[in-house]
């Protein structure tokens with residue numbers, strides 16, 4: 001299977017002297033959906049920003065083999081003065097696609113995330129979950145081979161969050177992008193991913209790598225199965241084991 005992202009011995013020290021990451025080894029293959037969990041401040045966002053090229057590593061090698069990459073932030077980061085559909089269309093606009101083509105692509109992505117009928121609404125008229133759907137639609141328009149997610153569901157209420165998880169793994173299956181997903185929620189990581197990586201406290205490095213065996217699509221009820229709970233327990237123990 002081809003790789004979309006490789007990190008070898010990656011370290012990051014900020015100008016302030018903060019050592020955020022040290023010796024990070026990571027491979028995301030195509031077909032992988034990899035989640036990263038770790039204590040607050042361990043360097044998860046830094047890891048993602050390095051993968052996106054938004055920061056430079058101090059040491060080590062980062063190879064992005066994916067031809068296209070998308071980034072979903074914790075906040076939906078929508079333009080308030082543009083309608084929901086026109087926010088999604090922005091990507092095509094920036095790439096200089098002809099109007100008809102960018103509108104069609106935006107509409108497809110928009111429909112895919114279940115927003116049909118809300119094209120003309122402005123971001124402030126949408127719920128938190130819907131705003132995040134717009135943000136995800138905007139990332140899918142680029143047809144990414146590698147999709148980076150920085151805790152996109154962290155600010156949502158629990159019910160919306162569970163729904164968005166089910167939606168995202170449906171999209172992952174449908175669009176077959178590789179995913180690197182940061183989260184604080186162990187059940188969310190296990191439910192979405194085929195691999196869950198556990199990071200140590202700062203300076204962050206990867207201390208455990210769990211395979212998640214269930215095929216996609218996964219039913220929401222999977223979360224209540226004893227095998228699921230056993231796996232979330234094992235991830236939790238690895239996380240706590242590193243932080244007595």
Ligand SMILES: Nc1ncnc2c1ncn2[C@@H]1O[C@H](COP(=O)(O)OP(=O)(O)OP(=O)(O)O)[C@@H](O)[C@H]1O
Pocket residue numbers: 014015016018019020038039040041042043044045046047202
């Ligand atoms: N631009 C920066 N300059 C200096 N220090 C930074 C910078 N960005 C992050 N840091 C520091 O690096 C460490 C890792 O930050 P990062 O945001 O990657 O952690 P995180 O695991 O994503 O945290 P959280 O789970 O709380 O979101 C923190 O101590 C943070 O203060």
